[in-house]
Amino acid sequence: MIPLTYYLILSSIVFTIGLYGIMSQRNGVRLLMSVELMLNSANINLVAFSSYNDDMSGQVFTLFSIALAAAEAIIGFAILLSIFRMRDMINIDDINILRW
Amino acid sequence: MMAVDIAGIGELIMFALVSTLTIIFSILVVTAKDVVRASLSLIVTLVSVAGIYVLLNAQFIGMVQILIYVGGIGVLILFAVMLTTQELKGGSDD
Amino acid sequence: MINKAINGAVALLFLAVVALAIVTTTWITVDELPQNLADQSNIEAIGVQIFTQFVIPFEVLSLVLLGALIGAVYIAKSEVEK
Amino acid sequence: MAIDSLAFLIPLLPALAFVITFFFGKKMYSGGALIPIGAIAISCIISILITINLLQNPEVVVHQSYPWFAIFNLGILIDPLAGVMLCMVTFVSLLIHIYAVGYMSHDPAKPRYFAETALFTAAMLGVVLSDNILQLFICWELVGLCSYLLIGFWYQKPSAAAAAKKAFLTTRVGDVMFLTGIIILFSSIFTIYNGNLPEGIYVLQFNEMFKLIPELSAMHTTILGSEVSMLTIITLLFFGGAVGKSGQFPLHVWLPDAMEGPTTVSALIHAATMVTAGVYLVARTFPMFMGAPDALIVVAYVGGFTALFASTMGIVMNDIKRVLAFSTISQLGYMMLGLGMGAVVGMEAVGVSMFHLINHAFFKALLFLCAGSVIHSVGTQDMRQMGGVGKVMPITFITMLVASLALAGFGIPGTQIGTSGFFSKDAIIETTYLFGEHTGNYIPYIFGIVAALLTSIYIFRLLFMTFTGKARTDYGGHESPSSMTVPLSILAVLALIFGALTQTKFYRFLDETFINNFVHVNIGDLAELGNYHLVHGHHGEPLLILWMPIIVGVAGLLISFLIYYLKVVDMSKIVSRNNFVFKLLYNRYYQHHIFIEVISLQLTYGLSLVGEFIDRKIIDGIIDGISDGTIAIGEIIRKIQTGVVQSYATAVIAGVGLLIILLKLIVEVQ
Numbered sequence: 004m005i006p007l008t009y010y011l012i013l014s015s016i017v018f019t020i021g022l023y024g025i026m027s028q029r030n031g032v033r034l035l036m037s038v039e040l041m042l043n044s045a046n047i048n049l050v051a052f053s054s055y056n057d058d059m060s061g062q063v064f065t066l067f068s069i070a071l072a073a074a075e076a077i078i079g080f081a082i083l084l085s086i087f088r089m090r091d092m093i094n095i096d097d098i099n100i101l102r103w
Numbered sequence: 104m105m106a107v108d109i110a111g112i113g114e115l116i117m118f119a120l121v122s123t124l125t126i127i128f129s130i131l132v133v134t135a136k137d138v139v140r141a142s143l144s145l146i147v148t149l150v151s152v153a154g155i156y157v158l159l160n161a162q163f164i165g166m167v168q169i170l171i172y173v174g175g176i177g178v179l180i181l182f183a184v185m186l187t188t189q190e191l192k193g194g195s196d197d
Numbered sequence: 198m199i200n201k202a203i204n205g206a207v208a209l210l211f212l213a214v215v216a217l218a219i220v221t222t223t224w225i226t227v228d229e230l231p232q233n234l235a236d237q238s239n240i241e242a243i244g245v246q247i248f249t250q251f252v253i254p255f256e257v258l259s260l261v262l263l264g265a266l267i268g269a270v271y272i273a274k275s276e277v278e279k
Numbered sequence: 280m281a282i283d284s285l286a287f288l289i290p291l292l293p294a295l296a297f298v299i300t301f302f303f304g305k306k307m308y309s310g311g312a313l314i315p316i317g318a319i320a321i322s323c324i325i326s327i328l329i330t331i332n333l334l335q336n337p338e339v340v341v342h343q344s345y346p347w348f349a350i351f352n353l354g355i356l357i358d359p360l361a362g363v364m365l366c367m368v369t370f371v372s373l374l375i376h377i378y379a380v381g382y383m384s385h386d387p388a389k390p391r392y393f394a395e396t397a398l399f400t401a402a403m404l405g406v407v408l409s410d411n412i413l414q415l416f417i418c419w420e421l422v423g424l425c426s427y428l429l430i431g432f433w434y435q436k437p438s439a440a441a442a443a444k445k446a447f448l449t450t451r452v453g454d455v456m457f458l459t460g461i462i463i464l465f466s467s468i469f470t471i472y473n474g475n476l477p478e479g480i481y482v483l484q485f486n487e488m489f490k491l492i493p494e495l496s497a498m499h500t501t502i503l504g505s506e507v508s509m510l511t512i513i514t515l516l517f518f519g520g521a522v523g524k525s526g527q528f529p530l531h532v533w534l535p536d537a538m539e540g541p542t543t544v545s546a547l548i549h550a551a552t553m554v555t556a557g558v559y560l561v562a563r564t565f566p567m568f569m570g571a572p573d574a575l576i577v578v579a580y581v582g583g584f585t586a587l588f589a590s591t592m593g594i595v596m597n598d599i600k601r602v603l604a605f606s607t608i609s610q611l612g613y614m615m616l617g618l619g620m621g622a623v624v625g626m627e628a629v630g631v632s633m634f635h636l637i638n639h640a641f642f643k644a645l646l647f648l649c650a651g652s653v654i655h656s657v658g659t660q661d662m663r664q665m666g667g668v669g670k671v672m673p674i675t676f677i678t679m680l681v682a683s684l685a686l687a688g689f690g691i692p693g694t695q696i697g698t699s700g701f702f703s704k705d706a707i708i709e710t711t712y713l714f715g716e717h718t719g720n721y722i723p724y725i726f727g728i729v730a731a732l733l734t735s736i737y738i739f740r741l742l743f744m745t746f747t748g749k750a751r752t753d754y755g756g757h758e759s760p761s762s763m764t765v766p767l768s769i770l771a772v773l774a775l776i777f778g779a780l781t782q783t784k785f786y787r788f789l790d791e792t793f794i795n796n797f798v799h800v801n802i803g804d805l806a807e808l809g810n811y812h813l814v815h816g817h818h819g820e821p822l823l824i825l826w827m828p829i830i831v832g833v834a835g836l837l838i839s840f841l842i843y844y845l846k847v848v849d850m851s852k853i854v855s856r857n858n859f860v861f862k863l864l865y866n867r868y869y870q871h872h873i874f875i876e877v878i879s880l881q882l883t884y885g886l887s888l889v890g891e892f893i894d895r896k897i898i899d900g901i902i903d904g905i906s907d908g909t910i911a912i913g914e915i916i917r918k919i920q921t922g923v924v925q926s927y928a929t930a931v932i933a934g935v936g937l938l939i940i941l942l943k944l945i946v947e948v949q
Contacts, residue, residue: 004111005118007224010159013122015215017129017148023208024133026929027201032138032183036145039176040129043152046168054159055226059242063251065164066243069171070258074265076176080183081269087187160230162238207929210936218939 010051018044029094031083035076042072118158124151138184146177282328283341286355289325289365290408292318293401297394304390311390315397316376322404323369330362334784337791340798344410344481352481356410360633360792363785364407364559367637371551371644372400374766378648379543381762382655386541392432396547399425403552407559410797411483412461415563419457419524419556423450426553430540439539449533453523453557460516464488467495467509485563486798492570496808503945507573514567514574517560518581525557525611528585534608538600542651545600549607550643555636558614562629566793566800569621572809579619583711583726586612590733591905594740598660599650602741603643606686609730610639616723617707623714625802625813630789631710635703637785638778642685642700645770649679652759652767653745662744669746671757674764676746678771683742685774687735687832692825699778704731705828712824717812731828735835743839 017040024037046065053061128151131144149172156165236242247255296318304311329341337359344354357365376396383389402425405418424447431443461483468482471494480487498509521527526534534554538545548554561568561578568575586609593605617632624631652675653668654660669676681698688704690697708727715721758764793800806813 004228004230005114005158007226008219009118009122010155011219011224012216013125013155015212015219016126017152019208019212019215020126020129020133022211022932023204026204026207026925026932028133030138032180032187033133033141035183036132036141036180039145039172039180040132040148043149043172046164047152047155050156050159050161050164054161054230055224057227057231059239059246060250062161062164062239062243063246065161066167066247067251067254067258069167070262073171073175074262076179077265077269078272080179081273083183083187084273160239163240163243166238204929207933207936211932214936214939 007051007055010047014044014047014051016044017041017047031079031086031094035079035083038079039072039076042068042075114158118155121151121154121158124148125155139181142177142180142184145180146173149173149177282325282332285325286329286341286343286357286408289322289369290401290404292322293397293404297398297401300390300397301394304394307390312376312380312393315393315400316373316380318397319369319373319376319400322400323366323373326362326365326369329357330359330366333357333359333362334788337788338795340795342410342797344484350476350481351413351483352411353414354410354481354484355408356485356797357408358792358795358798359788360559360562360629361407363633363637363789364555365404367640368400368403368407368552371640371770372396372403372547374769375543375547375551375644375648378546378651378763378766379541381760382543382651383541384760388432392429392541395425395428395432396544399429399547399552403556406556410485411481412464412485412488412564413483415560416457416461419520419560420454422553422556423447423454423524426450426537426548429544429548430537432540432544436539442533442536442539446533446537449530450523453520453530456516456523457520457560460513460520463509463516464495464513467498467513470498471495488564489566489793489798489800492567492805493808495567496570500946508571510567511571511573514564514571515577517564517567518574518578521557521560521615522581523557524560525554525615526585526608527557527581527612527615528588531585531589531608535601535604538598538604542600542647542654545604546644546647546651549604550647551640554607554611555614555640558611558618558632558636561615561618562633565618565621565626565629566805568618569625569802569805569811570808572622572811575619575622575809577619578615579622579714579723582612582615582617582619583723583730584612585609586616586730587726587733588612590730590737591902592909593737594733594902596737597662599653599662599665599741599745600647600660602662602737603646603650606646606734606738607643609734610635610643610686612730613704613707613727614639616727617710620707620710620714620723622809622811623717623813624710625806625811626790626793627786628710629792630786631703631706633789634778634782634785635700635707638685638699638703638774641770641777642682642698642774645678645682645767645774646686648763648767648770649675649682652763655759655763656757662741665745666748667746672759674758674767678764678767679742679746681771681775683738685778686738687835688731688828689832690778690829692829695779695782697779699774699776701829702778702782705825708828709824728827728831732831732835735832736839739836739839740842 021037021040021044024040025034028034028037046068049061049065049068053059053065125148128144128148132141132148135141135144150169153165153168153173156162156168293315296315300307300311300314304314307313333340340359341355341357344352347353376393379392379396383392386392399422402418402421406415406422409415409418427443427447430446431440433439434443465483468488468491469476471491472482476482482488492510495510495513496508499506500509500512501507523530534549537549540548568578589605589608589612593602593609596602596605614632614635617635618628620631621628652672653665656672656675657665657668659665685698685700688698688701690701690705692705708724708731711724711727712721715724792798793802802813
C-alpha cells in the first residue's frame with residue numbers, strides 16, 4: 004500500500020504551485036485557475052485522510068467542497084466579466100478602484 | 104505474498120504516473136504563455152486528480168470530480184477565457 | 198522578473214515547511230485501504246451520511262448555490278436599464 | 280420557563296432583519312429602518328426578561344445545545360455575565376438605530392446601512408450567547424466583517440476605504456492569535472484525553488474547558504529555555520485576540536482611523552459592542568486566566584499602559600471624534616486593567632470590569648451620539664472651527680455634559696451620589712490600589728490614577744472647545760430632530776443614575792457567573808493553581824485613596840477650565856500684569872528706569888520665556904513628540920504598503936513560513 008505521506012506530499016506540491024500562481028499571476032482568469040488548483044489539493048488531502056482512516060465524512064466534505072468551488076468559480080467569473088465590460092481588461096494590477 | 108507485492112508495485116506505478124501528470128500539468132497552468140493553453144492544462148490536471156481519487160478507492164468522488172470540475176468548471180473557465188480575451192472579443196458578446 | 202524569483206522562493210519555503218511537517222509527523226492510518234465489495238464506489242455510505250449527519254450543511258449548501266446563482270446573474274448582467 | 284425557549288430569537292431576529300432590509304429596504308419607509316428597530320426591540324425585551332429571571336434565580340442559567348457536527352455543537356448560554364451584556368448590547372443598539380433614523384436621513388444608502396448594523400448586532404449577540412469557544416470565534420469573525428463593512432460605509436471616500444482595510448487587517452492579527460489559541464487548546468485537550476475524546480460531550484464548551492484547567496496548567500512546554508504552562512500560552516493567545524478587537528496597546532492603531540464611518544457606527548462599534556467583545560472574551564474565559572498568573576499580569580500591564588498611553592494622545596487631538604476614539608481605547612484599557620486585578624480580588628475582577636463596561640457603553644455611546652449631533656448640525660469634525668455650540672444646541676450640550684462628568688468619574692466617595700462612571704472607574708482604581716497593597720506593586724495604580732487625570736483634562740477640553748465661548752466660524756447650527764435627542768436623553772439619564780442604582784447588586788449578580796448549574800468553577804482551587812492570596816471584603820483603604828480619583832478628576836476639570844475656557848482672560852491678564860509690573864517699577868524707580876527696565880524686561884520676560892519654553896517645548900514637546908513619533912514611524916511603515924493584495928499574500932506566506940521555522944527552532948513541545 005502506498006504510504007499516506009505520498010498523497011500528502013503530492014497535495015502540498017499542487018498547493019504550492021497554486022500558491023505560486025496566486026502570488027505571481029496578473030491575469031484574473033489565471034488567478035481563478037490557481038485557486039482551483041489549491042482547492043483540488045485540499046480535496047486530495049480530504050479524500051486521502053478519509054480513505055486511510057476509514058471514515059466517510061472526509062468524502063462528504065469533499066463533495067461539499069467541490070460544490071462550493073463551483074459556486075466560487077461562477078462568482079469569480081461573473082466579477083471578471085463585469086470588470087471586463089467596464090474596463091476592457093482583466094489585469095488585476097489595474098483593477099484598483101477599491102484601493103486607497 | 105508475491106502477488107500482493109506485484110499489486111502494490113502496480114499501484115505505486117499508477118500513483119507515480121498520475122501524480123507526475125498532475126504536477127506537470129499544474130505547473131503548466133501557472134507557466135503557460137497562452138491562457139487557453141493554461142486552462143486546457145487545468146482540465147487535464149483536474150482529470151488526473153480524479154484518477155488519484157480512484158486510486159484512493161473513492162470512485163464516486165472521482166466521478167463527481169469529472170462531472171462537476173471537468174464538465175462544469177472547466178467549461179466555465181474556458182468560457183471565461185474566451186469572453187475576456189481582447190483578441191477574441193470582436194462580436195462574440197453583445 | 199525579480200518579483201517572480203521572490204514569489205518562487207516564498208513558495209519553495211512554504212513547500213519546505215509543509216513537507217517537513219508532513220514527513221516528520223507519524224500518521225495514524227488503517228493497515229489496508231477499506232474495500233466494501235457491496236458498495237464499491239462508496240455511493241451508499243456517502244448518501245447515507247449526507248442525508249443523516251450532514252443534512253443541515255447540505256441544505257445550507259443549496260442556499261449558497263442559489264445565492265451564487267443570483268449573485269452571478271446580478272453581477273454579470275449588463276447595466277443598460279440603469 | 281416560556282421565555283427561555285425564545286432565547287434563540289435574540290440573535291435570529293436581527294439576522295432576519297438584515298435579510299429583509301437588505302433586499303427590500305429600498306421600498307420601505309426610511310430605508311427599512313423600522314424592521315431592524317422592531318427586531319432589536321423584541322430581542323431587547325426578551326433579553327431583559329431573561330435577565331430578570333436570572334436575577335431572581337442566578338444559579339439556574341439558560342443553556343440550550345444542539346449537535347452541529349462531530350464533536351462540535353451550537354449552543355446558547357445565558358448566565359449573568361452574558362445576560363447583562365445582552366441587555367446592554369440590545370438596548371444601546373436599539374437607541375443607536377433610532378438615532379440613526381434622524382442621523383442618516385439624508386444618506387441615499389440607508390437600506391445598506393440598516394442592514395449592516397442589523398447584521399452587526401446579530402453577530403455581536405452571537406458572540407455573547409455562544410456556549411462554546413468555536414461558535415464564539417465564528418461570530419467574532421462575523422463581527423469583524425461587519426465592522427469592516429460599516430467603517431467603510433462611505434467607501435467612495437478613499438480615507439474611509441483605507442480605514443476599513445486597516446481595521447480589518449489589524450484586528451485580523453488578533454483574530455489569528457485567537458484562532459491559534461483555540462487550536463492549541465483543542466490539541467492540548469486531545470492530548471489530555473489521549474486521543475479518545477469522550478462520547479456525548481462537546482469539549483470546546485466553556486464548562487468542559489474549565490474542568491480541564493488543572494490538567495492544562497500541568498502541561499508544560501519549553502520556550503527559549505524557560506518552562507511555560509500550556510494554559511498560559513492559550514490564555515495569552517486569547518488575550519491577543521482581545522487586544523486586536525478591543526484596541527489595546529500594540530494593536531490600537533485601527534480604532535482612531537475607524538472614525539471615518541458614520542458617527543452612529545462609531546457609537547455602535549466603538550462604544551457598546553465590538554470593542555467590548557475583547558473584554559467580554561477575557562471575562563468569559565476568566566477561570567482560565569485565573570489559572571495562569573503570568574497571563575493575568577500581562578493583561579493588567581497591557582490594560583494599564585493602554586489607559587495611560589491613549590489618554591495622553593487624547594489631549595492633543597483636534598478632531599472631536601478622534602478624542603473620543605482615544606478615550607475609548609483608554610477606557611478599554613481600564614477594563615483590561617480591572618480584569619488583570621483578578622490575582623487579588625478573584626472573580627470580583629469580572630464584576631468590576633463588566634460594570635465599567637456597561638457604564639462605559641452608556642456614556643461613551645452618549646458621547647459619540649452627541650458628537651454626531653454636533654457634526655450633523657455644524658458640518659465639521661474639527662473642534663477649532665466650533666465653539667459656542669452649547670447656545671444653539673442646549674439638549675446636546677446638557678447630555679454631553681452629563682456624559683463627560685460620567686467619563687471623568689464625578690461623584691462623592693462614600694455615598695450613593697455620583698455618575699455611573701464614578702462608581703465603576705473608582706472600583707477599578709481601588710482594586711488596583713488593593714493589588715498594590717497586597718503585592719507591593721503600585722504600578723497599575725499609578726497607571727490608573729494618572730490616566731484618570733488625563734481623562735478629565737481631555738474630555739473637558741473637548742467640552743469647553745466645542746460648546747462654550749464664541750463661535751469661531753460661521754456654521755449656523757441648529758438643534759437636532761427629536762429622533763436624535765430622545766435617545767440622547769435616555770442615555771443621559773442612564774449615564775447619570777445607572778451606576779448608583781445597580782452598584783451593589785451588580786457585583787453580587789456577576790459573582791454568580793461561574794457558580795451555576797452549567798459552569799461550575801471552584802475559585803479556591805484556581806487561586807491555589809496561580810499561587811494567589813485572594814482578598815475578600817476590602818473597605819480598609821485610606822480616605823485619601825477613596826478621594827483620589829475624584830481629586831484628580833476635579834484637578835483635570837480645573838486645568839482644562841483655566842486653559843481652554845479662560846484662555847483669553849488668562850492671556851490678557853498675564854500681559855496686563857506684565858505691563859502693570861513694568862509701569863509700577865517704572866514709576867517708582869524712575870531714575871533707574873533703564874536699569875529696571877532691563878531687569879524687569881529681561882528677568883520677567885526671560886522667566887516667562889523660560890516658562891513658555893518649558894510649556895511649549897518640553898510639556899508640549901513630550902506630548903507632540905509622542906504623536907509625531909507615531910506619525911513618523913507610520914510614515915516609514917506605510918512605504919511597505921504597496922496596496923497590491925498579492926504582495927501582501929506573499930508577505931503573509933513568507934512570514935508564516937519563517938515563523939514556523941523559528942518556532943521549530945526555539946520551542947520543544949514535551
